[in-house]
Amino acid sequence: MSGYIEVPEKTDSYPTHPSARFPEVRGDPIPGSRYWSNEFAEHEWEKMWKRVWHIGGRTSQLEEPGDYVVHNFKHESVIMIRQENGSIRAFFNVCRHRGNRLVSSEEGGVPQHLVCPYHSWKWNIDGELDEVQDPEDFPQGNPCGKLRLKEVACETWGGFVFYSFDPNALPLQEYLDPIPHLLGNRDLENWTRVVWRTLRVNTNWKFASDNFNEAYHIPAVHPQFQPMIDDHYSTTVFEMYPMGHNRMIEKLQPSSRYASADSVMPLWADVLKEWDLDPADFEGKAQEARKALQDARRRLGPDRGWSYLAKLSDDELTDQFHHTCFPNLTLTGTPEGLHVFRTEPDADDPNWSTFDYWYLVPPIEGASEVATLYGMRPYEEAEHETGEFADYETTIAQGDFLVQDLSLAVTQQQGLRSMVHDDHYLAKQETRVRRFHEVINDYIEGRR
Numbered sequence: 001m002s003g004y005i006e007v008p009e010k011t012d013s014y015p016t017h018p019s020a021r022f023p024e025v026r027g028d029p030i031p032g033s034r035y036w037s038n039e040f041a042e043h044e045w046e047k048m049w050k051r052v053w054h055i056g057g058r059t060s061q062l063e064e065p066g067d068y069v070v071h072n073f074k075h076e077s078v079i080m081i082r083q084e085n086g087s088i089r090a091f092f093n094v095c096r097h098r099g100n101r102l103v104s105s106e107e108g109g110v111p112q113h114l115v116c117p118y119h120s121w122k123w124n125i126d127g128e129l130d131e132v133q134d135p136e137d138f139p140q141g142n143p144c145g146k147l148r149l150k151e152v153a154c155e156t157w158g159g160f161v162f163y164s165f166d167p168n169a170l171p172l173q174e175y176l177d178p179i180p181h182l183l184g185n186r187d188l189e190n191w192t193r194v195v196w197r198t199l200r201v202n203t204n205w206k207f208a209s210d211n212f213n214e215a216y217h218i219p220a221v222h223p224q225f226q227p228m229i230d231d232h233y234s235t236t237v238f239e240m241y242p243m244g245h246n247r248m249i250e251k252l253q254p255s256s257r258y259a260s261a262d263s264v265m266p267l268w269a270d271v272l273k274e275w276d277l278d279p280a281d282f283e284g285k286a287q288e289a290r291k292a293l294q295d296a297r298r299r300l301g302p303d304r305g306w307s308y309l310a311k312l313s314d315d316e317l318t319d320q321f322h323h324t325c326f327p328n329l330t331l332t333g334t335p336e337g338l339h340v341f342r343t344e345p346d347a348d349d350p351n352w353s354t355f356d357y358w359y360l361v362p363p364i365e366g367a368s369e370v371a372t373l374y375g376m377r378p379y380e381e382a383e384h385e386t387g388e389f390a391d392y393e394t395t396i397a398q399g400d401f402l403v404q405d406l407s408l409a410v411t412q413q414q415g416l417r418s419m420v421h422d423d424h425y426l427a428k429q430e431t432r433v434r435r436f437h438e439v440i441n442d443y444i445e446g447r448r
Contacts, residue, residue: 017178017181017182017239017241017247019177019178019241019242020239020240020241020247021239021240021241021242022240024240024435025431025434025435025438026438027434028434028437028438028441029422029423030423030424030433030434030437031421031422031423032415032416032417032418032421032422034204034206034437035203035204035206035207035350035351035413035416036204036350036351036413036416036417037350038350040350041345041350043444044345044440044443044444045074045345047443047444047446048327048440048443048444049073049074049165049345050165050166051164051165051166051169051443051448052164052166052169052175052326052327053155053162053163053164053169053172053175053176054071054073054078054162054163054164055071055160055161055162055329055342056069056071056078056080056090056154056161056162056163057069057071057080057107057160057161058159058160058161058193059088059156059159059160059161059189060159060192060193060381061107061161061381062080062081062082062088062161063082064082064109065082065083065084065086065125066081066082066109066110066111066112066125067081067082067107067108067109068080068081068082068103068107068108068109068110068114068125069106069107069161070093070103070104070105070106070107071163073344074345074347075347076092076165077092077093077094077101078090078091078092078093078152078163079091079092079093079102079103079114080154080161080163081110081114081125082125083125083126084125084126088154088156088161089126089127089151089154090151090152090153090154090161090163091127091149091150091151091152092149092150092152094149094150095116095118095119095121095123096121096129096143096147096148096149096150097116097118097119097121097132097143098118098119100116100117100118102114102115102116102117102123106384110125112124112125113125113130113131114149119132119133120133121133123149127148127149127151128148129143129144129145129146129147129148129149130144131144132144152164152165153165153166153167153169155171155172155173156172157172157173157176157180158180158183158188158189159188159189159190159191159360160188175243176243176245176325177241177242177243177245178241178245179245179323179325179331182247182321182323183321183323183331183333183338185311185312185313185316186308186311186312186333186338186362187308187311187362188338188360190362190363191337191338191360191361191362191363192360192361192363192379192380192381193358193359193360193381193382194359194360194361194370194372194377194378194379194380194381194382195357195358195359195372195373195374195377195382196358196382196383196384196385197356197357197358197384197385197386198354198355198356198357198384198385198386198387199354199355199356199357199386199387199388199389199392199406200352200353200354200355200387200388200389201343201352201353201354201355201389201406201409201410202351202352202389202390202410202413203351203352203353203406203409203410203412203413204345204350204351204353204413204416205328205343205344205345205350205353206343206436206437207343207353207409207412207413208328208330208341208343208355208405208409209324209326209327209328209330209343209436210433210436211405211408211409212322212324212330212332212341213246213248213324213430213432213433213436214248214429214430214432214433215231215233215236215248215250215429216233216427216429216430217408218231219231219255219257221401221404221405221408222401222404224267225255225401226254226255226258226260226265227254227255227265227266227267227268228252228253228254228265228267228268228271229250229251229252229253229255229320230250230251230252230253230254230255230256230261230287231250231255231257232255232256232257233427233428233429234256235250235251235256236248236249236250236251236429237249238429238431238432240431240432240435243326244326244327244435244436244439245323245324245325245326246323246324246432246435246436247321247322247323247324248322248324248432249315249319249320249321249322250319250320250322251287251290251315251318251319252271252290252293252318252319252320253268253286253287253289253290253318254268254286254287256287261286261287262284262285262286262287263283263284263286264279264280264282264283264286264289265286268286268289271293272289272292272293275293275296275297275300276296276300277289277292277293277296290318291314293317293318294314294315294317294318297309297317297318297335298310298314298317305364305365305366305367306362306364307363307365308362308363308364309335312335316333316335317335318335320332320333320334321333321334324432324436326436326439327436327439327440328342328343328344329341329342330342336361336371337359337360337361337362337370338359338360338361339357339358339359340356340357340358340359340360341355341356341357342355342356342358343355343356344356351413355389355406357402359372359373361379364379367379373400373401373402389406389410393406393407
């Protein structure tokens with residue numbers, strides 16, 4: 001299968017990708033003030049957020065010329081808009097007249113112009129100013145032909161629209177390296193976002209990056225995963241890459257940290273039965289069912305409409321591939337879909353952030369609905385659901401892993417305000433947490 005990635009078995013000394021590095025950190029301390037200090041948040045904004053790439057939306061939201069999507073970050077607002085030639089360009093969502101925002105809806109379409117609601121200045125979708133009221137009344141001359149909307153770097157990958165405030169930003173593929181290659185067996189540009197949810201959470205944005213850079217919390221926070229996700233560090237692949245991104249691979253099998261690892265527990269049994277495997281055949285050797293499950297999915301997938309499975313490596317047919325993209329994006333690939341997590345800072349208060357969860361699914365022949373964390377959902381682009389985490393928490397079952405993670409995010413934010421917390425005391429398997437903070441330091445201190 002030329003062009004597809006073969007992911008070899010992990011050994012204690014062999015990284016699964018050539019650019020992976022073994023965990024090495026300087027040992028920079030991680031004091032609690034990084035999570036609540038306004039001064040530190042300002043350093044992040046000036047030195048890091050203005051230089052990295054941000055996800056603004058999906059290309060599927062921009063089908064026709066004039067279709068746009070708006071993304072607000074801190075006090076800035078960026079509009080990404082499909083051009084007549086099919087390309088996508090991004091501009092600050094600010095009229096050059098007196099600074100009013102041009103559009104307030106998060107997505108939409110305009111036939112030809114973005115019209116400022118304040119004085120009706122008309123901006124072409126390519127950023128040119130086409131028409132103003134009373135053009136002869138400007139002492140400095142008619143602004144048409146002189147002014148353009150301020151443009152923002154904009155590129156796409158995997159069906160995601162990215163932008164950067166940095167006019168000298170690295171090309172997107174170079175910045176993301178090697179993530180596009182690692183996810184290369186999944187045709188993400190053709191996948192459908194069936195869940196789109198944004199929650200406002202009383203925690204600093206860095207909580208999610210910390211959390212998804214390790215599996216150490218899983219036994220305490222997500223005990224329901226024990227029968228089918230192997231969270232033990234001895235069986236987990238940990239990788240770090242030069243640009244600050246990371247990958248962690250967890251095998252789909254009973255957790256090796258428990259004596260019950262050889263037992264077929266109910267959740268694992270349900271997965272096996274779904275693919276015509278008899279759980280009784282694996283009693284006393286439950287982890288061996290992982291390979292059998294790979295074979296079953298390879299064999300049965302096409303007849304079930306899952307033809308995309310043919311492009312996946314054997315390990316991708318079962319395991320969870322967590323890609324933490326610096327600084328605030330996690331892409332978790334499973335055989336069924338892609339979980340997208342993004343956390344962004346509040347505009348004014350570092351004790352608050354917004355947490356985005358998207359779930360993307362591949363093309364499935366004949367499917368009208370698909371399974372998600374929230375039950376069966378229509379197999380179509382989702383509507384945007386927004387709200388406060390405190391409200392969401394009361395309406396979702398307590399076994400929901402987002403509730404489990406975000407509940408801990410709130411209480412950790414409270415604890416980090418204590419004068420006693422001057423550093424994290426980390427296990428080796430949490431090394432990527434410290435490195436994440438060291439990459440932030442590299443930006444702030446001018447080393448990147």
